Structures are given as C-alpha cells and as structure tokens.
Amino acid sequence: MAEYEDCPSSSDVEEGDCYLSDQEDAIEESVLQGLEDRREEESHWSLSSVITKESLLAAQKEDLRKVMELFALKEQHARTLLIHYRWDVERIFELLDQKGRERLFSEAGVSNVENKILSTSPTPVMCTVCFENVIENAVTEMDCGHSFCNECWTEHFIVKINDGQSRRIRCMAPKCNAVCDEEVIRNLVSAKYPDVADRFDRFLLESYIEDNNKVKWCPSVPHCGNAIRIEGDIYCEVECTCGIQFCFNCSSEAHSPCSCLMWELWTKKCQDESETVNWITVNTKPCPKCHKPVEKNGGCNLVACICGQAFCWLCGGATGRDHTWSSISGHSCGRFKEDQAKRTERARRDLYRYMHYHNRYKAHTDSLKQESNLKETIQGKISISENKESKIKDYTWVINGLSRLFRSRRVLSYSYPFAYYMFGDELFKDEMTPQERELKQNLFEDQQQQLESNVEKLSMFLETDFQFFSDDEVMDIMRHVINLSNVVDRLCKQMYQCIENDLLYPLQRATHNIAPYKSKGLEKASELSVCWDSDQSLTSMKTSLDDHYVQWDPTQNRIGSTSHKRHCEHQLHGSSSSDDSGCSSRKRARTSSHSGASFFDLNMPAEVIDKI
Amino acid sequence: MFDVSRVQKELTECNRDKAISGVSIALYEGGSDLSHLRGTITGPVSTPYEGGTFLIDIQLPSGYPFEPPKMQFITKVWHPNISSQNGAICLDILKDQWSPALTLKTALVSLQALLSAPEPDDPQDAVVAKQYLQEYPTFVATARYWTEAFARTSVAIEEKVRRLVEMGFPEDLVKSTLDSVNGDENLALEKLCSS
Numbered sequence: 001m002a003e004y005e006d007c008p009s010s011s012d013v014e015e016g017d018c019y020l021s022d023q024e025d026a027i028e029e030s031v032l033q034g035l036e037d038r039r040e041e042e043s044h045w046s047l048s049s050v051i052t053k054e055s056l057l058a059a060q061k062e063d064l065r066k067v068m069e070l071f072a073l074k075e076q077h078a079r080t081l082l083i084h085y086r087w088d089v090e091r092i093f094e095l096l097d098q099k100g101r102e103r104l105f106s107e108a109g110v111s112n113v114e115n116k117i118l119s120t121s122p123t124p125v126m127c128t129v130c131f132e133n134v135i136e137n138a139v140t141e142m143d144c145g146h147s148f149c150n151e152c153w154t155e156h157f158i159v160k161i162n163d164g165q166s167r168r169i170r171c172m173a174p175k176c177n178a179v180c181d182e183e184v185i186r187n188l189v190s191a192k193y194p195d196v197a198d199r200f201d202r203f204l205l206e207s208y209i210e211d212n213n214k215v216k217w218c219p220s221v222p223h224c225g226n227a228i229r230i231e232g233d234i235y236c237e238v239e240c241t242c243g244i245q246f247c248f249n250c251s252s253e254a255h256s257p258c259s260c261l262m263w264e265l266w267t268k269k270c271q272d273e274s275e276t277v278n279w280i281t282v283n284t285k286p287c288p289k290c291h292k293p294v295e296k297n298g299g300c301n302l303v304a305c306i307c308g309q310a311f312c313w314l315c316g317g318a319t320g321r322d323h324t325w326s327s328i329s330g331h332s333c334g335r336f337k338e339d340q341a342k343r344t345e346r347a348r349r350d351l352y353r354y355m356h357y358h359n360r361y362k363a364h365t366d367s368l369k370q371e372s373n374l375k376e377t378i379q380g381k382i383s384i385s386e387n388k389e390s391k392i393k394d395y396t397w398v399i400n401g402l403s404r405l406f407r408s409r410r411v412l413s414y415s416y417p418f419a420y421y422m423f424g425d426e427l428f429k430d431e432m433t434p435q436e437r438e439l440k441q442n443l444f445e446d447q448q449q450q451l452e453s454n455v456e457k458l459s460m461f462l463e464t465d466f467q468f469f470s471d472d473e474v475m476d477i478m479r480h481v482i483n484l485s486n487v488v489d490r491l492c493k494q495m496y497q498c499i500e501n502d503l504l505y506p507l508q509r510a511t512h513n514i515a516p517y518k519s520k521g522l523e524k525a526s527e528l529s530v531c532w533d534s535d536q537s538l539t540s541m542k543t544s545l546d547d548h549y550v551q552w553d554p555t556q557n558r559i560g561s562t563s564h565k566r567h568c569e570h571q572l573h574g575s576s577s578s579d580d581s582g583c584s585s586r587k588r589a590r591t592s593s594h595s596g597a598s599f600f601d602l603n604m605p606a607e608v609i610d611k612i
Numbered sequence: 613m614f615d616v617s618r619v620q621k622e623l624t625e626c627n628r629d630k631a632i633s634g635v636s637i638a639l640y641e642g643g644s645d646l647s648h649l650r651g652t653i654t655g656p657v658s659t660p661y662e663g664g665t666f667l668i669d670i671q672l673p674s675g676y677p678f679e680p681p682k683m684q685f686i687t688k689v690w691h692p693n694i695s696s697q698n699g700a701i702c703l704d705i706l707k708d709q710w711s712p713a714l715t716l717k718t719a720l721v722s723l724q725a726l727l728s729a730p731e732p733d734d735p736q737d738a739v740v741a742k743q744y745l746q747e748y749p750t751f752v753a754t755a756r757y758w759t760e761a762f763a764r765t766s767v768a769i770e771e772k773v774r775r776l777v778e779m780g781f782p783e784d785l786v787k788s789t790l791d792s793v794n795g796d797e798n799l800a801l802e803k804l805c806s807s
Contacts, residue, residue, distance in 0.1 A: 128713050129618075129677060129712045129713050130615060130617075130618050131617075131618055131621045131622075132617075148712075148713070152678075152712065155675075155678050155712075156678050156712055158678075159675050159678040159679060172711055172712045172713050173711060173713055174705075174709075174711040174713055174714050174718075175709075175711075176711075
C-alpha cells in the first residue's frame with residue numbers, strides 16, 4: 001500500500017472522478033517514471049523460445065552436446081541419460097556429485113561401456129529367445145553384454161516401438177535394466193521395416209518435448225507444430241509464434257492473476273452452470289406426473305403443474321385439487337422443515353455470489369472483445385490525422401494506450417474469478433478468520449475498483465474521434481491517454497503485488513502460484529536461435545544422425561569450432577547464474593519481477609540472443 | 613503369428629522334467645491350437661496349497677515371445693495375488709517385466725513361487741489380501757480348504773473317470789463332462805444323469 005504514494009495520480013483518483021490533468025509537472029514525472037520502467041524491463045531478455053519442427057533437432061543437440069562433453073559419451077548414451085533424467089542437464093550435473101558416475105548411469109540404463117568384453121567365439125551360438133542355433137555374425141551383443149540373434153532383436157524392437165516405448169527399449173535378458181543402443185535399433189529395424197525406423201527416430205526426437213519439464217507443446221488447435229521452451233519459472237504466460245497465448249504451467253489460456261487451480265475450477269463452473277443446477281434442485285420440485293421442474297409462485301402448499309397435475313409442495317406427492325385452509329384433499333404430510341429453508345437460503349446466496357463475479361468477469365471479457373475492433377477503427381483515425389495539417393505527427397501514443405487498455409482489461413476480467421475463490425469458502429475456508437478475510441477483501445477490492453475506473457476512463461478517451469479535433473484538444477487527449485496508461489499499468493502491478501504478497505503468500509495449507517505481471521503484455525516466445533551458424537551445421541548434424549556408427553569425437557568433429565565452444569562453456573558455467581533471471585522457488589514474495597519482451601515487437605540485440 | 617517352432621520346443625523341454633519341476637504344459641482340452649495351452653502346477657510343499665494341482669489357462673498372443681503370454685488360474689485358488697472370482701493373476705513378469713528370454717516354464721515356476729510367497733502389498737484380490745495381513749490363521753485355513761475343495765479333484769481325475777465309467781456311462785462322455793465342470797465329481801454325476 002505504501003507504494004501508492006509513489007504514484008501521484010492514483011491518490012487523486014480516490015478523491016475526485018478525474019485524475020491530475022492540470023498539473024503538468026506530475027504528468028511529466030509519471031511519463032518519465034514510465035520511461036524508466038521500460039528501460040528497466042528491457043534489460044531483461046525473453047525467457048521463452050519456440051521450437052519448431054526444424055529447430056527441434058538443434059535444440060536437442062545443445063543439451064546432448066553438454067552431456068557428451070562432460071562424460072565423454074557417445075550421443076546415444078547421452079540421449080538415454082537425458083531421457084531418463086527428463087532433459088534436465090543441471091540435475092544430471094547435480095546427481096553426478098551425489099551418486100557418482102556409475103550409479104547415475106546404471107539407474108538410467110546406460111551400460112558401462114568401458115567394461116565391454118568383445119566375445120570372439122567363431123562357433124554357432126544358440127539364441128535363447130528363438131532357441132535356434134545361429135552363426136555368429138547374425139548375433140548382436142548389446143553394451144550390457146547380452147546377445148541374441150538379430151531376428152529376435154528386430155522383433156523385440158518393433159513390438160516396443162509399436163507399443164510407444166521407443167524411448168526406453170530395454171535389453172531382452174530377464175531383469176536386465178540396460179537400455180538398448182539406439183543405433184543398433186535403428187540399424188536392425190531399418191533393414192527390415194524402414195517406416196518403423198522413421199517412427200522410432202521421430203519418437204526419440206519428440207522425447208525432447210514430451211519428457212521435458214521445461215518444454216511444452218503449444219496448445220493451439222489445429223496444432224501449429226511448435227513447442228515452447230522456457231528458462232526459469234514454469235509459472236509464466238507465453239505467446240507462441242502462431243499467436244496463441246497460454247499459461248505454460250497448465251496449457252490453458254493465459255489467466256493470471258488467477259492461479260491454475262482457480263482457473264480450472266472457474267471454467268468448469270462456468271461450463272456446467274452448476275450453480276443454476278443447484279438452484280433448480282433446491283427451489284423447484286419435479287411434477288409427479290410430467291417430471292418437469294416446478295417453482296412455487298406463492299400461495300399454499302398445494303401446487304398445480306401446468307400439465308394439470310396437483311401435488312403437495314412439501315412432500316412432492318400427487319394429490320387431488322380440492323383443499324381447505326388446513327388440509328389438502330386425499331393427502332396429509334409433515335410440517336415445515338427448517339433445514340430445507342436453510343438449504344434454500346444457502347443455495348440462493350451462493351448463486352448470487354457466483355453471479356456477481358461471473359457478471360463482472362463476463363462484462364470485461366466482452367468489453368475486451370469489442371475493443372479488439374477498436375484497433376482497426378483507431379488505425380483509420382490515425383491515418384486521417386496523419387494526413388491533415390497538424391503539428392502532431394506522432395501517434396504512437398494511441399497505439400500504446402490501446403495495448404495498455406487490452407492488457408489491463410484482461411487483468412481486470414481475470415481478477416474476478418480470482419476474487420471469487422480467494423474470498424470464498426471453496427478453496428480457503430479455514431485459511432482466514434472472517435475478520436482477516438474481510439480486511440483482505442477490502443484491500444483487494446479497493447485496488448480492483450481503482451483499476452476498473454481508470455480502465456474505463458482510458459477506454460473513453462481512446463474512443464474519442466480525435467481525428468476531427470484541434471491540435472490543442474488532441475494534445476489534451478494525448479496527455480490523458482499517456483497519463484492514464486501509466487496509472488493503469490502501475491495499478492495492475494500493485495494488484496499483482498498485493499495478490500502475491502498479501503493474499504497468496506500467507507496461505508498455510510495451499511500453494512497457489514501465479515504468472516508475474518508483465519507490463520508489456522505476454523511474453524512472445526522468440527525463435528530458437530542456434531548459436532553456431534545454422535545451415536551447414538544442421539545438415540552435418542542430420543548426416544551424423546543418419547550415419548549410424550559415427551562416433552562423435554570432440555577433437556575432430558567440432559561444429560562451428562570456436563563460437564560453439566564459447567557457447568557451450570557459457571552454458572556450462574552459466575547454469576548457476578540462470579536463477580538470477582527472476583524465478584526461483586515455488587513459493588515466494590515477488591516484489592518487482594517483470595521481465596518481458598515488448599508487446600508489439602521483439603527486437604533483441606544479437607548478444608542477448610546469443611545468451612539464450 | 614507367433615513363433616511356432618519355439619512353442620513346440622518349449623513344450624517338449626518343459627514336459628521332459630515335469631516330475632521334478634512339478635510343472636507341465638499341454639494343449640488346451642486336447643485341441644490342436646498351439647496358441648491355447650493348459651499349464652499344470654503342483655502346490656508347493658509346506659504351504660496351504662500343498663497336495664493341490666492347479667490348472668492354468670494360457671493364451672499366446674500373436675507377438676509371443678515378444679509379448680507376454682496371458683495366464684489365468686482355471687482352478688479356484690485363495691491367494692492375495694490371484695482373483696478368487698476369475699483366477700486373474702497379478703505378477704510382474706506377466707506384465708511389464710516380461711522378457712522374451714523367459715519361457716512358459718519359467719513363468720509357471722514363478723507362479724509356483726508366488727504360491728509359496730504371496731505379496732499382499734500388491735494385491736489382486738483385496739479381500740484375500742486383507743485377511744492375509746490381519747487374520748493370517750483364517751487365511752491359511754481358507755486357502756487350505758479351497759485347495760482341498762477345488763485343487764485335489766484334478767489329481768484323482770483318472771480315479772473319478774473310472775468310478776463314473778463303472779456306473780455305466782461311456783468313457784468319452786464322462787471325460788468331457790468332468791472337464792466341463794472343472795473335475796467336480798458330484799456335479800458331473802448330476803449332469804450325466806440329467807442328460
């Protein structure tokens with residue numbers, strides 16, 4: 001709350017219905033402040049990147065290379081290791097210290113290759129799977145030392161690949177934990193079923209997405225084919241290059257400041273309209289004849305359905321139509337039931353509460369939809385203005401104001417489902433005393449209301465037909481828009497801080513995390529940049545993937561030589577510093593973490609891209 | 613189609629030492645389908661299953677031996693890892709721990725081992741498992757009773773055939789009827805009389 005003082009305009013909003021428009025100094029100050037904020041944000045770089053079908057291979061290679069270099073391993077063993085440890089290179093480094101090399105490898109099913117003894121028996125051997133005697137060159141021995149005939153191996157691989165177990169095909173020997181060498185698999189399978197071998201390769205490639213906590217498929221429908229990789233905190237919201245925005249943690253639409261659980265409950269609630277159903281069950285009774293729900297509209301407990309059937313409201317039983325003050329013909333039943341009245345009361349209150357929040361949530365979502373049309377209208381207005389005789393040539397402030405409006409509308413609309421759960425009984429019944437709850441609710445609602453009124457004002461100014469105004473009037477609107485944009489941004493930021501620090505952080509029983517507020521809108525994922533020069537190295541990597549028995553040799557086969565080396569070193573050593581980028585433990589008090597790319601464009605300096 | 617030559621070899625191999633291992637495999641109901649077999653295991657000594665002979669239905673999937681065989685007890689058995697209702701078995705090597713280098717014989721021997729050493733923490737039949745953990749003596753008594761009632765009949769099957777034939781029923785009919793009621797002599801007699 002103390003930060004309110006920093007913001008000269010918001011304190012005024014509380015008093016009057018207009019913010020400071022006559023104090024030029026204050027405006028300039030807040031504009032300057034805004035500029036500073038922007039500079040501060042630009043110092044952070046994008047934390048998410050898009051992995052397309054084309055760059056998937058390159059993305060994998062980065063991690064594979066780190067592991068191959070560290071352990072001097074062949075690529076296939078590095079992959080087995082990475083698949084087992086969910087492509088978490090840092091974790092592998094950590095576990096190496098804790099467990100030691102041997103255990104690290106054996107748990108992942110990587111055989112200790114150094115101990116391999118080559119059998120050189122020239123006599124025919126019996127395969128213990130098909131019980132046939134086979135000549136020695138038709139037998140393949142795995143790194144774990146078990147050998148079987150090639151036909152049996154091939155069958156085994158095909159069954160496992162078709163079973164969707166490509167990423168961990170184990171040796172055929174009973175109780176052997178070793179994962180089969182992918183090159184042996186590829187060789188044997190492709191000799192007989194090339195299409196299955198292709199599928200196997202695709203499964204291995206996609207493992208980088210599916211067995212990886214830091215990578216997720218973009219949830220677009222129809223699917224754009226992309227996946228998003230993030231660095232740092234998984235509680236964030238990203239925008240794929242296909243345009244869809246989503247919450248990285250739960251893959252549903254971006255919903256902060258709601259937590260993922262709140263959002264899940266809310267969408268479910270809105271879908272099945274369970275409150276309505278509740279109300280119907282409590283306030284109506286099914287007609288004993290036509291079974292339609294009947295609501296009592298006053299009068300005595302003899303109710304007549306429109307179908308003509310009369311029944312007793314108290315017990316629901318069918319009756320005759322005649323009645324006196326004290327009895328219904330052909331019927332008598334119990335007295336007034338108190339718990340019934342209580343239930344009705346409760347259901348009605350719950351429904352009203354839900355309706356309150358839902359209406360406001362919906363109103364802002366609808367406004368957002370309508371305001372999306374505003375973008376085109378405003379473009380039109382700008383081009384008219386630009387062509388007329390005027391001193392004002394720069395209209396970026398309109399566009400900026402508009403994007404601020406969209407951004408804050410979103411925040412505002414999602415803040416209602418948040419409040420519904422935060423101050424309701426469903427999730428946090430025993431977390432707060434009624435007094436605490438009231439206090440916190442007031443705190444939150446004050447902020448929400450301030451934000452709301454300023455957002456509406458911003459919307460109003462943006463909808464003016466400024467193209468027909470005089471220069472002075474336009475200047476005035478510009479001032480309003482710029483100032484309001486800053487106020488709204490600040491209020492959004494404060495609301496997120498309030499939610500994180502004052503509301504969610506003190507929770508004892510549950511942990512709710514929300515994506516941080518990004519002043520410039522959701523982070524657009526950048527194209528994955530491969531640090532060494534692309535074309536040549538990509539093809540050479542592809543050939544090395546096809547060329548099955550080529551062993552990667554760190555001294556000869558270095559791709560992109562120096563630049564690549566620098567890159568790897570950077571990543572190996574830079575791993576510990578990646579925490580600095582603002583995201584760490586699950587539960588934390590975030591003060592000012594807003595790292596993000598710009599809303600409309602993502603222009604990053606080359607050296608920043610290099611670091612990703 | 614599964615590996616016919618391997619299955620044939622397995623059958624010969626398994627039945628060679630059935631007297632020692634207590635495990636044997638035959639074609640199901642004397643049929644000619646190599647994919648449907650019937651295994652027999654004897655109850656391990658000093659267990660409630662001692663003295664019983666247990667029949668197991670074995671179906672070979674087309675991917676055998678690269679896919680595990682499907683096994684199910686035909687004989688009713690009281691055991692935490694075997695369903696008392698339908699004889700379904702909960703054993704890792706019949707599921708994800710199957711290896712193509714294992715054989716029907718090794719699987720049946722594992723079933724024998726399972727009879728000696730139940731794993732009530734990974735139960736197939738929750739009722740039996742609860743009894744095994746909480747009222748062990750009752751469990752032993754029930755298991756023994758079930759062995760007596762259901763698993764001994766098949767031992768003396770020739771004896772029963774002989775008795776029923778002596779009553780004047782034709783031998784073929786006696787055998788098929790006994791088969792259809794899982795070797796229950798009284799049920800077979802009822803059936804034979806009513807037919």
